[in-house]
Amino acid sequence: MLSSSRIKDCHSSRSQAVDKLIDRLRAEAKANGGIVSVLKSACFIVFYILLGMCFGIEMDEETVEKMDPITKNVLITLDTRINDFLPILRPVIGEQLKRALQVRKQQVHAVVTNTTATVLEWGIAQLIHNPDIQSKLFDEIKSTVATGATTVGGFNIPIDPNLEIFFPGITEDPKIWSNPEKFNPADRFYLGKKDADITGVTMVKMKPFGAGTRICPGLTMATVHIHLMLARMVQQIERTSYPPNSNIDFSGKFEFTVVMSNTLKARIKPMGGIR
Known part of the structure; x- marks a missing residue:
C-alpha cells in the first residue's frame, strides 16, 4: 500500500x-x-x-x-x-x-x-x-498551478482544455539541439556531452515516455529491452537496405504510435564472421 x-x-x-x-x-x-x-x-x-x-x-x-x-x-x-x-x-x-x-x-x-x-x-x-x-x-x-484561464508562451489557454504537445517542436528545435535533423548520437550525447533526460525531471528536451505523473510506467522495462535487443542485433547482424541501394522512407503515419509509412525490410548477414 x-x-x-x-x-x-x-x-x-x-x-x-x-x-x-x-x-x-x-x-x-x-x-x-x-x-x-x-x-x-x-x-x-x-x-x-x-x-x-x-x-x-x-x-x-x-x-x-x-x-x-x-x-x-x-x-x-x-x-x-x-x-x-x-x-x-x-x-x-x-x-x-x-x-x-x-x-x-x-x-x-x-x-x-x-x-x-x-x-x-x-x-x-x-x-x-x-x-x-x-x-x-x-x-x-x-x-x-493554473486556477483559471492563463497564458503560456504567448498563447491564451482557456479553462479545462485538452492540450496536445507537438513533440517535433521540441526534439527538432535547433535552439535546443545542434543539427537536430542529423542522426549522430555518439557526437551528440557521448562526445558532445549533451543531456538527454528522457524522464523530463531535469528538463524537457526529449519525452519518449511522457513526463510527470502520467509518465509511462513501462519506462524501465522498455529501455532495458530496447538496449538489449538493439545491442545484440548490432553485435550479431549486419543490415543493408532492401531492395539493394534503395533509399529508406523515413516518413511516418499515426496508428497507436507513429510508425514507419512503409514497413522496414532489410537484407541481413552475420556481422564480422560471427555466426
Whole structure:
C-alpha cells in the first residue's frame, strides 16, 4: 500500500480529499467567525485518504468519522499473541506487558494520522508567523498551478482544455539541439556531452515516455529491452537496405504510435564472421 506506484495510483482520491479539506475549513470558519482548528481537519483528511487507499472506495464524511473510533477500538481490543511468536516468554507475560502493547497499538494509530497532520499544523503556524513567506509561496503556487484561464508562451489557454504537445517542436528545435535533423548520437550525447533526460525531471528536451505523473510506467522495462535487443542485433547482424541501394522512407503515419509509412525490410548477414 505504501509503494510509490500505489501512492501514485491514489492521485484522484488525494485530490478529492484535499478538496474536502478546504471545504471543511471553509465551513468551520463560517460557523465560528473565521476561526478554524487546523489539526482536527488535517487529521480527519489524512485518515480519509488512508481509508480510501485501504478499501478503494470513497466514503462520506459521516462514515469516516465513525470509522475512526472503530479502528482505535480494534487495535486496542485485539489480543496480541506475542507468545505464539516467542513461546519462551509465555510464562512471564503479564498484565503489565499487555497494557504496554495496548498503548503501543494506540500509538500506531496516532502515527498513521497525527504525524502528517502535525507537520501540516506546524507549517501553517510558521506561515502565519511569517506572512512575507506566505505571500511568496502563494505567488509561486499561483504562477505554477493554473486556477483559471492563463497564458503560456504567448498563447491564451482557456479553462479545462485538452492540450496536445507537438513533440517535433521540441526534439527538432535547433535552439535546443545542434543539427537536430542529423542522426549522430555518439557526437551528440557521448562526445558532445549533451543531456538527454528522457524522464523530463531535469528538463524537457526529449519525452519518449511522457513526463510527470502520467509518465509511462513501462519506462524501465522498455529501455532495458530496447538496449538489449538493439545491442545484440548490432553485435550479431549486419543490415543493408532492401531492395539493394534503395533509399529508406523515413516518413511516418499515426496508428497507436507513429510508425514507419512503409514497413522496414532489410537484407541481413552475420556481422564480422560471427555466426
